[in-house]
Amino acid sequence: MRIDVDALKCIGCMACEMACGYHRDDAFALLASCIVVYRAREKKDYFGVVVKEEDSLTIARPEGLEIKRIGVAEEAGDSGQKKEADASAKPMLLREPCDRCGDMKYGPMCVKICPVNAISLIEGGE
Amino acid sequence: MDFYHSYATINQKLARGVELRYGEKEASVLPRAPRLLRVPRIGVYAGTGTSHSWLWIVELFDRMSFYEVVFMTEGMVRGGALDGLDVFAMSGGDTIRIAEGLGPEGGRAIESFIRGGGLYIGSCAGAYLPLKSSKQHLDRFNFVDIKIANLSKTRPEAKRMGSKASTSYGCDFVYHPVREDVLLRMTGREPFSRFESFRAPLYGGPSMVPSGACDVLAYYDGFTEKTLFLVDESLARQTLIGKVAAARAALGDGRLYLFGPHFEHPLFPTANHLVATAIFWDMRKGRQSGGFSAPQAILEGPEKEKLVRDLKREISNSRIVTVGLEAIPVQWILGCKTYEPEKIRVFLEAIWKRIRVLERSRTICVQQETCEEAVAMASRVTQLLRRMKAGIDDLLDTQDIAWDLFDSLRGLTTLFLQMYFDSLGARFRLDS
Amino acid sequence: MDYLSSNKILIVDLETGATSEEELDDDLVSKRIGGAGITSSLYETYKDSDPVILGAGLLTGTLFPASALSVISAKSPRTGYLTHSPFTLKAGMELKYTGFDYVVIRGKSQKPVFLWLHDGIADVQDASELWGKDVWDTTDHIRKTMGDDLIQTLVIGPAGEEGSDLAQVCVNYWANGDCWQFGKVFGSKNLKAVALRGMGLLEISDAEGFVDQCFEIFQAIKGSALSGKRGVEDILIAMGESDAREWLAPVTHRHSACYNTPYPTNTFLYLSVDPATLTEPPEPEPGFMITDIGALLALKKLGLSAADAGHVLKACARRGVDPAAVAEIAGKAGQKDPKAIEQSLASMQGAATVPEGAKFSSWAPAQPIFGDFGISGEAALKDWWVRRQAVAYLFGIHPIFANMSPELSEEALLEMANKGAGLELSQEALDQAIADVCS
Numbered sequence: 001m002r003i004d005v006d007a008l009k010c011i012g013c014m015a016c017e018m019a020c021g022y023h024r025d026d027a028f029a030l031l032a033s034c035i036v037v038y039r040a041r042e043k044k045d046y047f048g049v050v051v052k053e054e055d056s057l058t059i060a061r062p063e064g065l066e067i068k069r070i071g072v073a074e075e076a077g078d079s080g081q082k083k084e085a086d087a088s089a090k091p092m093l094l095r096e097p098c099d100r101c102g103d104m105k106y107g108p109m110c111v112k113i114c115p116v117n118a119i120s121l122i123e124g125g126e
Numbered sequence: 127m128d129f130y131h132s133y134a135t136i137n138q139k140l141a142r143g144v145e146l147r148y149g150e151k152e153a154s155v156l157p158r159a160p161r162l163l164r165v166p167r168i169g170v171y172a173g174t175g176t177s178h179s180w181l182w183i184v185e186l187f188d189r190m191s192f193y194e195v196v197f198m199t200e201g202m203v204r205g206g207a208l209d210g211l212d213v214f215a216m217s218g219g220d221t222i223r224i225a226e227g228l229g230p231e232g233g234r235a236i237e238s239f240i241r242g243g244g245l246y247i248g249s250c251a252g253a254y255l256p257l258k259s260s261k262q263h264l265d266r267f268n269f270v271d272i273k274i275a276n277l278s279k280t281r282p283e284a285k286r287m288g289s290k291a292s293t294s295y296g297c298d299f300v301y302h303p304v305r306e307d308v309l310l311r312m313t314g315r316e317p318f319s320r321f322e323s324f325r326a327p328l329y330g331g332p333s334m335v336p337s338g339a340c341d342v343l344a345y346y347d348g349f350t351e352k353t354l355f356l357v358d359e360s361l362a363r364q365t366l367i368g369k370v371a372a373a374r375a376a377l378g379d380g381r382l383y384l385f386g387p388h389f390e391h392p393l394f395p396t397a398n399h400l401v402a403t404a405i406f407w408d409m410r411k412g413r414q415s416g417g418f419s420a421p422q423a424i425l426e427g428p429e430k431e432k433l434v435r436d437l438k439r440e441i442s443n444s445r446i447v448t449v450g451l452e453a454i455p456v457q458w459i460l461g462c463k464t465y466e467p468e469k470i471r472v473f474l475e476a477i478w479k480r481i482r483v484l485e486r487s488r489t490i491c492v493q494q495e496t497c498e499e500a501v502a503m504a505s506r507v508t509q510l511l512r513r514m515k516a517g518i519d520d521l522l523d524t525q526d527i528a529w530d531l532f533d534s535l536r537g538l539t540t541l542f543l544q545m546y547f548d549s550l551g552a553r554f555r556l557d558s
Numbered sequence: 559m560d561y562l563s564s565n566k567i568l569i570v571d572l573e574t575g576a577t578s579e580e581e582l583d584d585d586l587v588s589k590r591i592g593g594a595g596i597t598s599s600l601y602e603t604y605k606d607s608d609p610v611i612l613g614a615g616l617l618t619g620t621l622f623p624a625s626a627l628s629v630i631s632a633k634s635p636r637t638g639y640l641t642h643s644p645f646t647l648k649a650g651m652e653l654k655y656t657g658f659d660y661v662v663i664r665g666k667s668q669k670p671v672f673l674w675l676h677d678g679i680a681d682v683q684d685a686s687e688l689w690g691k692d693v694w695d696t697t698d699h700i701r702k703t704m705g706d707d708l709i710q711t712l713v714i715g716p717a718g719e720e721g722s723d724l725a726q727v728c729v730n731y732w733a734n735g736d737c738w739q740f741g742k743v744f745g746s747k748n749l750k751a752v753a754l755r756g757m758g759l760l761e762i763s764d765a766e767g768f769v770d771q772c773f774e775i776f777q778a779i780k781g782s783a784l785s786g787k788r789g790v791e792d793i794l795i796a797m798g799e800s801d802a803r804e805w806l807a808p809v810t811h812r813h814s815a816c817y818n819t820p821y822p823t824n825t826f827l828y829l830s831v832d833p834a835t836l837t838e839p840p841e842p843e844p845g846f847m848i849t850d851i852g853a854l855l856a857l858k859k860l861g862l863s864a865a866d867a868g869h870v871l872k873a874c875a876r877r878g879v880d881p882a883a884v885a886e887i888a889g890k891a892g893q894k895d896p897k898a899i900e901q902s903l904a905s906m907q908g909a910a911t912v913p914e915g916a917k918f919s920s921w922a923p924a925q926p927i928f929g930d931f932g933i934s935g936e937a938a939l940k941d942w943w944v945r946r947q948a949v950a951y952l953f954g955i956h957p958i959f960a961n962m963s964p965e966l967s968e969e970a971l972l973e974m975a976n977k978g979a980g981l982e983l984s985q986e987a988l989d990q991a992i993a994d995v996c997s
Contacts, residue, residue, distance in 0.1 A: 008836070011822040013815035014648070015776075018621055022769060028562075028620050029759035030655075031449070038453060039648070040707035043694070043731055045811055045826035045847065046838045050453065062812070063836040106773060113621070113776055115820035435679070442677035446755050447705035512705035519702070 001121055002067075003035070003098055003108065005060035007048040009118035012037050016049070016110035016119055023101050023109055034098045035110050035119075049119075054097045129155060129399040133190035136406075140165045141193070141554035148406070155399070156406055157317045165194050166409045168213040171252070172540045173200040175223030177463060178472045179250065179329070183215050183401075184543055185392045188480075190402055193551030197540040200227040208239040212409040216252030217390060218329065220461045222295075224251060225263035233266030240269065241378025243410040247401065250331035253384040254300075257332070261296035270375045270382055271338025276301050276365050282357045291356040293330075293462045302330045303362035305354045308387060310371050311347035317407035318343045318372070324396040325350060326371075326387035333386060334370040344372035346386070372400075374408070381408040424552075425497065426489040433490065433497045437542065438481050440504035445474050447511040456518055458528035465532060470511070473535040477542045484546060491548035496541060503538040510534060559587055559659070561763040561979045562620060567600070568658040568680050570673060571607075572747055573665035575682045582659055588981055591991045592616030592659075594642040594918075594951035597631035598995050600662050601640050607664035608633065610743055612653060612712075612752065615954015616975050619654035619760060619817070621772040623779055623966065624959040626816040628653045629951055630712070630727060634738035636909055642995075643736040643919050644950075644957050647824075647849070649710035649729045651817040654954075655756035667748040672700070674753045685750040692716060692876040693728045694843070700753050712752040715878025716904075718745035723909045724879040724887075732824075733850040733871065733881050735921030735957070737910050741878050763980030771974055778965045779820050784928040789813035789825040790848050793958070794855060796927045806864045809833050811845060819956045820963075824849050827868040846872040851923060851958070856885030866896035873900040882920070883910035917996055918947040922957040929964045948992045 020033035034052040038059075041047065051058040059066045100121065101108045111119045132155035139146060140163060149158030156163075168187070172180050187195055198207055198214075208214055214236065216224070228236070236256075240246050246269075248255060256269035281299045284291035292301035307325045312318050333346060346366040349355075355362050371386045383404045389397035425433060451467035458465045484490055492500075510531045517524040559565045559582045567580040582596075590596045593615035600611050610632040617625045628650035634641040644650075653661075657678030670685040688696050693715040701709050711730055718725035718741035725741025728734050744750070762768050787796075791810070794802035806825065811833045813822035824847050828835065831844040846868045848854050853874075857867035874881040887908040888899045912920065924943050926933060933942045943961070950960035953971050960966060972983050 008812075011813060011815040013818055013820070013822075014651075015621070015818045015820075018818060022621060022765075025759060026765055027759045027761050029757075031757050031759075036453070040450070040453070041838060042707070043843050044839055044841075045814070045828075045845065047814065061837075112773060115623075115776065115780060115815075438677070439679045439681065442679055443704070445757065446676060446709075449757065450706040450708060512703065515705035516702060 001100065001123060002053055003051045003058060003110065004120050004122045005049045005051065005058065005065065006118045007060035007062050009116050010049055011116055012039055012047045013115065015113045015115065019109035019113045023104060024096065032095060034095050052095055052097050129395050130189040133402045136163065137165065137191035138554055156403060157319060163406060166192065166212045166405050167194045167210060168192060168215060169196045169198045169208060169211045171214065171216045172197045172536060174227030176217065176219035178469050179218035179388055181472060181476045182388060182390045182392055183217055184476060186390050186398050186401060193547050193554060195547045197544050200232055203228055203235050204231045206235065208235055208244065211244065213245045213247060213405050214239060216248045216255060218250035218252065218388065220463050221251040221254040222263055223461050224255060225267055230266045237269060240380035240382060243379040245380060245405065245408045245410060246382040247404060248382065249385040249388050249390060250329060253332050253386055256382055269377050270340065270384065272340060272373060273335045273337055274300065275333040275335050275369045276303060282361060284356055285358065301357060303357050303365045304349065305329055305356060307350040307352040308346055309348035309350060310344045312344050313342050315341050315343055317403045318400055321396060323347060326389055326394050326397040327391050328387040331386035331388065333366050334373060334384065336370060336373060340373045340375040342370050342373055345369065346371045423493050424489050425492055430490050434481065434484050436501045437504055440508050441474055441477050441481060443508040444511050445478060447515050448474055451515060454518055458525055460529060460532060465528065470535065473539045476539055480546050484549065487549060489549065490545060491552045492545040496545065500538065500541045503534060503541060507531065507534050507538055559584055559979065561761050562616060563659050563760065564657045564678065564758055566658050566678065567660040567662065569662045569664065570680060570682065571664050572667040572671065572682065572749065577680045587616065588983065588987065590994065591952040591983065591988065593954050594629050594631060594995050595991045596660060597629055597642065598640060600660060601631055604662050604664055610663045610740065612661040614650065614654040614659050615952060616979060618954030619651040620978060621769055621818065622974050623772065623775055624819045624956040625954050626650045626819050626956045627950060627954045630736065630740055632740055632743050635742050636739045636912060641738045641917055642951055643734065643738055643740055644921060645712060645729050645734055646816040646956055647729050647732065648817050649712065649754060650954065652710040652754040652756060654760065655758040656754050657756055657758050663749065666746065670748045670750050672751040672753060673749065676755045677757060688750045689719060693878045694731050694876050696751055697730050700751060704753065706755060708755065710754040714741045714744045714750060715876060717741055717878045721745055722879065724883050724906060726878055726880040728875055728878055731875060732847050733853065733875050735919035737880055737882060737912060737919050737921065762978050764977045768974060768977040771977065775965055775970060776820065779963055782929065782963065782965060784821050784962050787821065787928060789822050790851055790854060791825065793823065793851055793927055797923055797925065799855065799858065805858060809865045809868060816956055819959050821959055823958050827864065829865055829868050850881050850921065852920060853881035853885050856882060856889060860885065860889055860894050862896055870896050870899050873903055877903050879903060880910060883908065886910050918944065918951060922947060922961055927962045929962050931964050944996060945992060948995050952991055952995065
């Protein structure tokens with residue numbers, strides 16, 4: 001099971017981020033959420049969602065989904081040589097990974113609260 | 127059992143002058159012994175080569191109200207600051223850089239401290255440091271006859287996290303078979319006599335094989351669902367299982383506790399409890415209780431308000447930049463350690479969460495010149511972070527800024543935490 | 559105020575650069591609720607120093623749907639009395655998390671300054687490097703020098719500095735609901751910008767009850783009349799512009815929402831890049847985000863293409879002028895050439911028409927959008943709009959979304975305020991607060 005995000009459906013409202021923050025802090029705050037709306041390219045209208053899971057980082061960009069295994073060396077194309085896992089798989093290390101809101105009666109709150117159904121829980125791992 | 131509360135009660139009562147004995151009444155968390163307890167005076171090493179894990183010791187001490195704490199640089203160690211202490215705690219980092227920073231003089235000072243009855247507590251790099259070694263710099267710290275099991279002439283193939291899977295160790299390689307949680311089995315030796323097994327996190331610490339006389343306190347016993355294998359599982363098993371994870375050794379009148387895993391990690395209460403037990407059990411004996419030696423000025427009123435506000439301003443500015451850096455794919459190699467932006471936040475959060483305590487406090491224990499130094503250093507950290515962010519945005523190399531930043535962060539955090547611990551310690555003493 | 563609040567009112571004296579703080583009194587909240595209710599009260603207290611007051615609504619920044627709004631309140635040079643302008647996007651929410659619920663900015667600075675609010679700290683900072691920059695460059699400069707791309711800004715451009723009657727306070731890079739010439743007020747105070755960033759935390763009185771109810775309302779909204787609708791185009795269609803989708807299609811990139819608002823009221827137009835582009839464009843400024851529906855509609859009615867309208871609106875935002883006023887003035891002058899409109903911005907004179915006695919910005923369309931509020935008759939519609947806006951400005955609800963969603967009823971808002979903030983607000987108290995803010 002993992003959280004799946006359709007970034008093209010996403011409207012960048014941050015409801016998921018605040019719901020996750022509430023799950024972590026029992027208050028309204030954004031610093032501990034494991035789902036984050038990426039909104040630093042405001043003038044370019046380029047936004048998406050990043051989800052930190054136990055072993056992976058899901059980066060939902062408008063052009064598609066990328067799942068990075070945290071800290072795992074990857075095969076480097078035709079050479080067959082292993083390359084070092086790049087640092088982009090490491091953001092949000094201080095945040096707890098997604099626990100699917102296991103202790104909440106709502107199920108994953110980000111899924112439930114997304115107004116445009118851009119977030120879903122899907123079977124299968126990476 | 128809430129270990130933190132138990133130790134906090136002990137420390138607070140001792141600070142107020144209450145007589146407590148090992149294993150009795152409020153001190154029942156400790157093994158029985160016909161001795162009076164007293165407040166331990168502890169040095170925490172935060173000098174060159176340390177990573178951020180000494181902040182886990184800070185967390186442990188804060189939660190357990192160990193407030194007679196001095197944060198030490200290599201200069202302080204060399205300059206004789208260990209003389210007034212009962213305990214010297216050394217956590218993780220780059221062992222060789224730590225040894226190099228301390229130098230022969232630092233090595234002699236630590237040895238003399240332990241031989242004179244002092245207690246050395248080392249985890250991870252702090253555990254490697256006093257093991258016998260012929261390597262340059264490390265050869266000044268040959269205090270304990272224990273061998274490293276995770277040492278190899280060749281670099282084992284990494285399954286993941288290549289930069290963390292092994293590191294040069296002179297001509298050899300120290301390799302780190304797993305990261306995260308491991309299972310440990312106790313041997314039942316005092317003072318670790320109340321648990322059979324528990325978990326602790328391993329982040330590159332040693333797997334040990336004693337060759338001389340020492341007390342084995344715990345063995346590596348297994349892996350958990352959270353264990354991350356950096357090398358083949360069979361090699362990891364061969365390297366760790368049945369090897370020593372925690373040991374106690376004697377040197378002169380003193381003792382060394384060496385922990386492969388980070389027993390001080392804040393998410394592992396049982397391991398934390400064992401650290402506290404070790405401190406009380408083997409802290410330098412024979413001293414008298416007394417007030418803490420460091421004389422401090424008391425800051426209150428508008429001056430105190432201004433100091434807290436000035437620090438809060440800069441830490442807030444720094445945190446804001448750092449949270450923004452969190453999503454940027456960047457890392458720096460400093461020495462043989464890899465640093466990510468998150469590590470910056472670890473330092474800042476250690477300050478931020480405690481600023482509120484000082485905000486509410488009526489007074490702060492700090493010298494005027496320290497106030498100015500702390501604010502200037504906080505401001506410098508903000509400027510370095512902003513330069514770093516601008517450099518990253520412009521695709522520039524920020525390695526030099528990173529060296530400067532992490533050194534400055536360490537210095538700032540040390541200054542702040544000293545003022546925090548001094549202030550809380552003074553408050554407990556005043557309450558008496 | 560212990561809940562949904564940082565419990566702080568900040569007082570900034572621009573004359574001296576000094577700041578002070580007051581606690582937010584529970585009684586004041588019980589009486590005036592929040593947002594424009596409390597900024598109005600603070601205005602009365604500080605009106606001798608011609609204050610500009612920022613205020614978050616009682617529910618702003620929470621999980622309550624559309625809790626995106628904060629307000630700027632000041633005496634409008636346009637009307638001569640106290641009026642309120644909404645600010646949304648992520649800036650309304652950000653104010654609540656800076657550690658200040660309300661900010662009273664008094665007096666006039668001797669030199670250009672900007673106010674930096676962060677984590678309960680207020681810094682009056684030198685803005686001499688910013689003075690003379692347009693809105694976009696100012697926000698860029700602040701974000702770059704402070705090292706964070708998520709800093710939210712309330713900012714003026716050259717129009718505000720020059721004291722133009724068209725001057726508007728913009729949010730980050732975009733138009734705002736300021737039709738009151740607050741940009742001119744900022745300029746007269748030598749206040750170039752207010753920069754906001756906070757990582758605070760809001761406690762909730764009955765957290766579980768509050769969040770349960772939020773989810774219920776969200777579910778109701780998901781199944782409501784606005785389901786499947788998107789962006790400015792569907793709002794324009796609901797307002798009678800049946801060809802809006804086709805008109806905008808050549809330049810429409812994506813739609814986005816203000817904080818926690820279940821409808822994306824903002825539409826981004828790509829003006830120099832293929833709007834079908836999904837990857838991050840190399841151009842740093844490929845287009846413009848439409849946040850002012852009225853201004854866009856007025857330019858459409860002038861016969862401009864959507865691309866030309868986008869260019870005009872971008873020029874307005876850079877200069878920091880009210881695009882609705884520009885469109886109205888250009889229309890009255892019969893000016894239909896987009897380039898000519900852009901070129902005339904620096905010298906354009908005049909102001910937008912505002913209804914007699916209006917207190918709330920005409921940024922929110924004067925009619926229900928999508929949702930059926932059961933209103934009939936012009937007078938009833940006018941009364942409904944004023945009351946609906948008043949409610950939005952008190953509780954911190956996105957004022958356009960407030961006109962879309964009957965699910966956000968006054969009853970629901972009161973219940974949520976009581977659960978979240980631990981208050982005992984009644985309908986009578988709300989009626990009185992509305993009357994106070996409208997008087």
